[in-house]
Structures are given as C-alpha cells and as structure tokens.
Amino acid sequence: xxxxxxxxxxxxxxxxxxxxxxxxxxxxxxxxxxxxxxxxxxxxxxxxxxxxxxxxxxxxxxxxxxxxxxxxxxxxxxxxxxxxxxxxxxxxxxxxxxxxxxxxxxxxx
Amino acid sequence: xxxxxxxxxxxxxxxxxxxxxxxxxxxxxxxxxxxxxxxxxxxxxxxxxxxxxxxxxxxxxxxxxxxxxxxxxxxxxxxxxxxxxxxxxxxxxxxxxxxxxxxxxxxxxxxxxxx
Numbered sequence: 001x002x003x004x005x006x007x008x009x010x011x012x013x014x015x016x017x018x019x020x021x022x023x024x025x026x027x028x029x030x031x032x033x034x035x036x037x038x039x040x041x042x043x044x045x046x047x048x049x050x051x052x053x054x055x056x057x058x059x060x061x062x063x064x065x066x067x068x069x070x071x072x073x074x075x076x077x078x079x080x081x082x083x084x085x086x087x088x089x090x091x092x093x094x095x096x097x098x099x100x101x102x103x104x105x106x107x108x109x
Numbered sequence: 110x111x112x113x114x115x116x117x118x119x120x121x122x123x124x125x126x127x128x129x130x131x132x133x134x135x136x137x138x139x140x141x142x143x144x145x146x147x148x149x150x151x152x153x154x155x156x157x158x159x160x161x162x163x164x165x166x167x168x169x170x171x172x173x174x175x176x177x178x179x180x181x182x183x184x185x186x187x188x189x190x191x192x193x194x195x196x197x198x199x200x201x202x203x204x205x206x207x208x209x210x211x212x213x214x215x216x217x218x219x220x221x222x223x224x
Contacts, residue, residue, distance in 0.1 A: 043216060044199070046214070090152075099151040102151055
C-alpha cells in the first residue's frame with residue numbers, strides 16, 4: 001500500500017464549479033499535510049498546508065483534515081482555467097515529505 | 110531572492126557517463142532534498158540533508174550520491190548513468206524548525222535523459 005494515495009483523475013470541471021480533490025495516508029503519526037500545484041513542465045508550488053483537524057481556508061482554496069479517517073482534501077471554489085494543473089498531496093513525517101501521484105484537474109471554459 | 114536554483118536545466122547522457130546536478134538556496138534553510146519525478150509516480154525522495162554536514166538516504170537512493178557542500182549547496186551525482194535514471198530531478202529546501210508549518214520549496218528542475 002502506498003503511503004499517500006490520491007484519486008487518480010483526471011478531473012474535469014466547468015468554469016465556476018467546485019473541484020474536490022481527495023488524499024488518504026497510511027501513517028497515523030503524520031504531522032502536517034500539504035497541497036502543491038504543478039503546472040505542466042514546471043516545479044511544484046505550495047498552495048497551502050494544514051495540521052489541525054477541520055477546515056482551513058485561503059482564498060478560493062479550502063483544505064480539510066480528518067486525522068481519525070486519515071483523510072485530507074482540497075476544495076477549489078469558483079474554478080478558473082488557470083487552476084488547470086496537477087495537484088499533489090504531501091504528508092510530512094520527520095522532516096521528510098511523502099507525495100501522492102497527483103490528480104490532474106482541467107477546468108473547462 | 111532567487112529561492113532554489115538548479116543547474117543544468119536539461120542534460121542528455123550516454124549510458125555509463127557520470128554527471129553532477131547542482132542545487133543552491135538563498136533562504137538560509139537547514140534542510141535540502143533531492144527528488145525525482147516520473148510519469149504517474151509522483152515525487153520520490155532520493156536523498157536529503159537535514160542540516161549542514163549530514164545526509165541520509167530517501168526512498169530511491171541506489172545509483173546516486175550526494176554532497177552537502179555548505180548550508181547553501183547540495184549536489185547530486187550519478188556515477189554511472191543508466192536509462193532507468195531518465196527523469197526530472199527537483200531539488201528542494203526547507204526550514205525544518207520542528208514546526209508543523211515547515212514547508213519545502215522547489216527549484217525549477219533538471220530534465221535528464223540517459224540514452
């Protein structure tokens with residue numbers, strides 16, 4: 001079983017809709033959880049992180065964490081064509097990040 | 110601030126050749142990391158350095174060596190390149206203060222092809 005699993009995608013959403021991305025992790029001792037966005041041919045860039053159960057909002061992005069279920073999600077509200085990218089979930093343990101394979105999102109105009 | 114820089118951006122090697130990928134950061138971060146990214150497999154950690162003077166193996170260290178030259182620089186060496194090492198290589202750095210908000214920042218990547 002992989003340490004970090006993401007829904008495989010690709011995910012296609014119409015402009016203005018909500019994109020929902022899911023991630024599960026296997027290590028209950030995991031400390032923090034990160035969402036990165038990666039445009040094609042570019043390096044990952046941090047969107048946001050979360051380490052407490054519940055929701056965390058940053059602009060159009062909301063991260064949700066449920067440690068009991070070992071589940072973290074990212075919601076993108078009012079999706080824009082510029083949100084078309086691959087989204088990587090990462091889990092922090094002992095200074096090291098473990099990444100999921102990513103979910104590719106396409107926002108249709 | 111340039112953030113994390115990597116050289117070269119592209120490289121083509123023949124099987125058996127050696128090369129060193131260079132990485133530098135100007136954010137005064139303690140930790141530095143080397144990842145490889147292959148299609149459908151996400152980012153996999155090759156080696157990392159939690160602080161100046163220390164290095165440790167990650168998930169896929171075979172065929173690679175690293176050197177933490179100083180706090181700013183962390184290099185990755187392929188001694189005898191193999192086609193299986195064709196990949197995109199990313200260097201990253203992180204503050205690692207022990208806070209749950211410690212974040213890693215990535216360089217632009219090196220696209221390596223081994224023929």
